[in-house]
Amino acid sequence: MAAHAAPVHVAVSTVIFALRPSPVDGRMTVWLPLVRRIRDPFVGMWALPGGPLEPDEDLAESAARTLAETTLLTPQYLEQLYAFGNTDRSPGERVVSIVYWALVRSDEADIAVESENVRWFEADSVPELAFDHSLIVEYALWRLRNKLEYSHIASAFLGDTFTLSELREVHEAVLQKPLDPANFRRQIEGSGQVVPTEQLRTGGRHRPARLYRYAATVETNGPLGRTEGAS
Template identity: 60%
Template sequence: MSSDPAPAIAVSTVIFGLRAIERSEHVVLSLPLVKRVREPYLGRWALPGGPLAATESLREAARRNLRATTGLDPKHLEQLYTFGAVERSPVDRVVSIVYWALVRTDEADRARIGENVRWFAADALPQLAFDHDEIVGWALKRLRNKVEYTRIAHALLADEFTLADLREVHEAILGRRLDPANFRRRIEATGTVEATGRHLEGGRHRPPALYRSTAQKELLL
């Protein structure tokens, strides 16, 4: 029998939200990172996470670690992948079960930001600890794939939104501009949104119509 110690099990989460660029109303897809306060990779940014306790489920561990590190408790939380390459940690053998989450802007604003927790644009990340750059790449690929055929973008919006809001979310996720007229036709054809009969007030021009998701239960379907 092998005398090698059993691998440690950790749970980490990639959290996506929309954040405004400094001195601009334009928003970009962003994620919070946590600065490591010990070796290995002391001072380098990493995904929020931590060890799995013996008495909790994987999802419970993900939520506990998120609350402890960022103060966030996202409604949308989905398992991404398991990362277990032998050399992914320079000290001990660590297997990470990774989740990815989406938070609305009002939720993201409640994140515990400080010296050791900060939001970064998803396309402008520093070099991360361990294999977390690879993990973020997997999460981005999953999100961009799902936004094409599900209503997952709605998880980043308030309960009521304009079609321009929804298009802005798609553009932030996909990283490219979308034609407004074509986007409107495509979204209306899917039947995933319905008009509320209300309009967004406060603008100088004709107020845009407000919509809501036609199914509030499960945004992934």
């Protein structure tokens, strides 16, 4: 492995997705927190939370630390998304960025402070970002939408139990299109992915609704476990 001193820097960044209401029509959409750059390159532009990997911290630790430092967010579980390492992605220096991502519930997202230099944006309409971070957000959104089809993504946004209406709203928010409630119910129930619990969601202006949970536990990362590659 690398015994010579190659001038390649390693950074770690995070993409944190939460569902929040659109200011336009109140419908749920996908949002993420961004941090304004206070130094060159790209000073003044928005970027993903992150920073250089410290020599004594694991990759996921670095992601969690830089995320908490900038946004106060501490997601239960950060998953590795992808390593971006094109030679031209940072002017004047070679930086490989390991990107982590997490989906957080809206109530978790609400603790994140906004300030002049930290702000939540709708993922589909972020401004032009520093480095290749626009591409990273686009890729993360693509993965999120793909993942919806074969994984238990809703529980990350909703918690362990949820009504079928809440689940449909997650799918609508991620896919950005309305879904017919009766079709959605039939399709989800037919898939065997979710099972009804004994509990009902009560309160609010609607009649009590059955709570569901996913049929199996959320997938882990196999031999790597839920935390960064324990060896």
